[in-house]
Amino acid sequence: MTSAVEIAAYCDQLLGVERFSDYCPNGLQVEGMRPIRRLVTGVTASERLIAAAVEAEADALLVHHGFFWKGEAAPLTGVKGRRIRALMRADISLLAYHLPLDAxxxxxxxxxxxxxxxxxxxxxxxxxxxxxxxxxxxxxxxxxxxxxxxxxxxxxxxxxxxxxxxxxxxxxxxxxxxxxxxxxxxxxxxxxxxxxxxxxxxxxxxxxxxxxxxxxxxxxxERYGVQALGAELAAAFEIEHRFIEIDNPV
Missing domain, CATH: 3.40.1390.30 (NIF3 (NGG1p interacting factor 3)-like)
Known part of the structure; x- marks a missing residue:
């Protein structure tokens, strides 16, 4: 059984997160309780991506753009509250890697x-x-x-x-x-x-x-780093991986 903490530790080491001064925390942002058998990746932890991950019965969601950005209001209300509530209700872990995944x-x-x-x-x-x-x-x-x-x-x-x-x-x-x-x-x-x-x-x-x-x-x-990292994790931990595209014209 693979935990979200184990996957985060692997990613943290692989990407060298300690070398980066970033605009958000890199790593495990929302911790679910169940073991990771099915991983979904996507670019941004939007409501649509979270809903798609729930439908795909994901145990963990790995994104490039997660939560808790510098200058962002801290309370878990409004959009951010809905997003995190959806993850926690489904017991889905969220991992996010920003600059370390760019580099x-x-x-x-x-x-x-x-x-x-x-x-x-x-x-x-x-x-x-x-x-x-x-x-x-x-x-x-x-x-x-x-x-x-x-x-x-x-x-x-x-x-x-x-x-x-x-x-x-x-x-x-x-x-x-x-x-x-x-x-x-x-x-x-x-x-x-x-x-x-x-x-x-x-x-x-x-x-x-x-x-x-x-x-x-x-x-x-920025669609391709999470896909490559997801494939790396799938091979390393023998778990399922699926990238979900949420269209964004910007």
Missing amino acids: HPEVGNNRQLGLRLGLLDAAPSGGNDDLLWTGLLPRPMQGALFAEQVGRALGREPLHIAAVDAPVHRVAWCTGAAQGAIERAAALGVDCYLSGEIAEQTVHLARELGIDYLAAGHHAT
Whole structure:
């Protein structure tokens, strides 16, 4: 029998959570009492995902976006109260890993996104645990064609800010809401920077820095780490694993 505490300890060690100063607690956030035989993974611990996990008869739910964020009101009322009440009524444990899951060199969001986009020599730009990654396209291509490739890979058409009329070869990326790293990316000499979201100033920065920018979706770029980690846990603990997609256009 495998407990939620054992799974959390395994994940904590694998992802090196102690190295990260994060915006939320990483690890076991809601502890259920029953052993873990069936694990569901998803991006965000929303009511819809929790309801789907209950329907799937999950014993544990593993997500990238959990609860208890810095600056968030502490009382378990309103939306947060309903979410946690649903988990506890169903006796489902909740595990959440944020920055450690972005950064991991194998099961992390950035690594997994790079694999799906077919990027070569993918690596964190500043060494271990750096959230900004770089890699190469197998061959240079126009930015519009790369945007189409990203759309096919993710099933979501990215917003493409075409800053220069030149082929894209070297790419930098960081999943989620990392549009603010565009200046760091440009300083690395890449042709294109890809993240999940976009801000008004991102458009001007891309044009003035001379770098294409792709906003490929916060949710769309962060679907793959939890799936890879879930598969790792399924193999390590001989449990069932199922990823549940809750559509999110952002």
